[in-house]
Amino acid sequence: MARLYILGAGTPTPTPTRFGSAYVLEIEGEKIMFDCGPATTHKLVQSGLWPLDIDYIFFTHHHFDHDIDYPCFLLTRFDQSIGKENQLQVFGPTLTEKITEGVIGENGIFSHDWKARIYHPLSQKVYMNRGGVMPRRAPKIAARDVGVGTVHTAKNWEVTSANAEHVQPYLDSLAYRIETKSGKSVVFTGDTQPCQSIIDLAKGADVLISMCWDDQECMDADGESPGQCGTTGAARMAEEAGVKKLILVHMGAHIASHGPLEKGIGDIREAFSGQVIFSEELMAIDV
Known part of the structure; x- marks a missing residue:
């Protein structure tokens, strides 16, 4: 069984219902996070999940709307631990190792927090009351910068990556394909x-989760098409890849509003023959 949780389905611009990017894919009980944008930790809990459930994070790139809640997630996961959780494994393009060490390493910007929780008697008592056994250990995160190819192989799934074309050369960007042992x-x-590169990565996939910044005609008119997918851009890419289901995320306020949304659905239906879902935050979708 595989289930997708949409935690963040928005852009860098906050709206009352959307902000940033974050997703969890559950496979045979394992929960794998992709990106960790604004308020991910809170939205994770709102979705009925828990930080200690997450053993893997894959970052697509390091714009803030995809990684700003990473410090919060790391510190919450450590704070709530009792020392028995699996080691968190984190993968992403260049900067993933640097950011992880800079946040929670021995001299990281938040090292004061976890050191206080390790050494202060009150924090030690809370830890032991929760079921932890002293001495409490410092957080250890296995973070790795990765490129194109096979990224990680687990018992029930494997992740491969390809280049995404976004804001190079300022940031490296990756897309990921996860294949389950059951064939999803x-x-x-x-x-x-x-x-x-993404069409090739997505060939024959069951699900393509694609950004959809805005109505394609608006993007073409205002010059915001380069480096981004809009409605028909995502649809044509999905159709060429032959995917079965297209889930649109990273949606701005305009395309997420009634009128543009209905137009977008019509435009996409003309270009893509599979199932289309315009995502909402806190949705859970069976894959």
Whole structure:
């Protein structure tokens, strides 16, 4: 069984219902996070999940709307631990290791927090009351910068990556494909313009989770098409890849509003023959 949780389905611009990017894919009980944008930790709990359930994070790139809640997630996961959780494994393009060490390493910007929780008697008592056994250990995160190819192989799934075309050379960007042992395939584009590398990565996938910044005609008119997918850009990429289901995320306030949304659905239906879902935050979708 595979289930997708949409935690963040918005952009860098906060709206009452959308902000940033974050997703959890549950496979045979394992919960794998992709990106960790604004308020991810809170939205994770709102979805009925828990930080200690997450043993893997894959970052598509390091714009703040995809990683700003990473410090909160790391500190919450450590704070709530009793020393028996699995080691968190984190993968992403260049900067993933640097950011992780900079947040929670021995001299990281939040090292004062976890050191106080390790050494202060009150924090030690809370830890032991929760079921922890002294001495409490410092957080250890296995973070790794990765590129194109096979990223990680687990018992029930494997993740491969391809380049996404977004804001190079300022940030490296990756898209990911996760294949389950049961034969399901899910692709996360991250932020990208339509490109052959993602079409190749997504060939025949069950689900493509693609950014949809706005109505394509609006994007073409205002010059915001380069580096991003809009409605028909995402649809044509999905159709060429032959995916079964297209889930649109990273949606701005305009395309998420009635009128543009209905137009977008019509435009996409003309270009893509599979199932289309315009996502909402806190949705859970069976894959």
